[in-house]
Amino acid sequence: MHGLVNKALQSFISDAFGGVVWHDVAQHSGITQLLGADGFEAMQSYDDSLTESVIEAAVILLRRPRDSLLEDLGTYLISHERMEPLRRLLRFGGVSFTDFLYSLDELQGRSHLAVPDLALPDLVISEAGPDSFLLTCTGGPLGFGHVMVGILRALADDYGALVVLEHRGMQRADRADGTPGTVDLIGIEVHDPAYHAGRRFDLATEAAQ
Missing domain, CATH: 3.90.1520.10 (H-NOX domain)
Known part of the structure; x- marks a missing residue:
């Protein structure tokens, strides 16, 4: 999975639920141990299993249905100011x-x-x-x-x-x-x-x- 996707997932969890929650998700999924405290890099590629591990950890720790959490991620990609370049790409x-x-x-x-x-x-x-x-x-x-x-x-x-x-x-x-x-x-x-x-x-x- 491209790093841009993973970084957006990381930003979504941190912005929507707080940095402490992202820290817990990163620890639970093994991201911290593999990639360090900063998590994903936007311009690198990662195995799809790492993305899946983050999603599974977020579902467990946030006690949210997977489908609902992913829909909220999609909404975040358009509505949050951090994601303005993607909004502009789509609005064109x-x-x-x-x-x-x-x-x-x-x-x-x-x-x-x-x-x-x-x-x-x-x-x-x-x-x-x-x-x-x-x-x-x-x-x-x-x-x-x-x-x-x-x-x-x-x-x-x-x-x-x-x-x-x-x-x-x-x-x-x-x-x-x-x-x-x-x-x-x-x-x-x-x-x-x-x-x-x-x-x-x-x-x-x-x-x-």
Whole structure:
């Protein structure tokens, strides 16, 4: 797993639950013993088992359902100021939430422009009816679909859209390189693409004061 993903997971636990909790999770998962007190480095790659160990430790110590914790991670990736670069990358997908959905097929290519060795699942969006969509996530790490639900929920709010999301199941499937992955199905119903004002977003980064 790319270090950016692991570092985001570390930041989520620390920011959402406190540095002491991250310390306990790192100790319980063995991260401290392997990597030291600072934890993950953003530009390195790590075995997927280390990521899984952190998630399992967080689920146990926080007494939170795994799916719920992963959805909260997805929400954090969009809503927390520390993650603003990721929010900007995704918001470039379109001026409305529906436009963004249609751009998901291109997300892997856009992410490679920013981080060439960042391996994202294949995302395929299809129309399931009027203002209704089905997102298929193929080849992601275990639980990625629930992270994606959190991302979509936060982005819908970011755009000001009224959206209903449903994780419709998951099955294991190998990635292109033969390593284990999953296929997740996510149902998306856009009831009102302009339900409220949403958060401000400028195409150009504001100049430093």
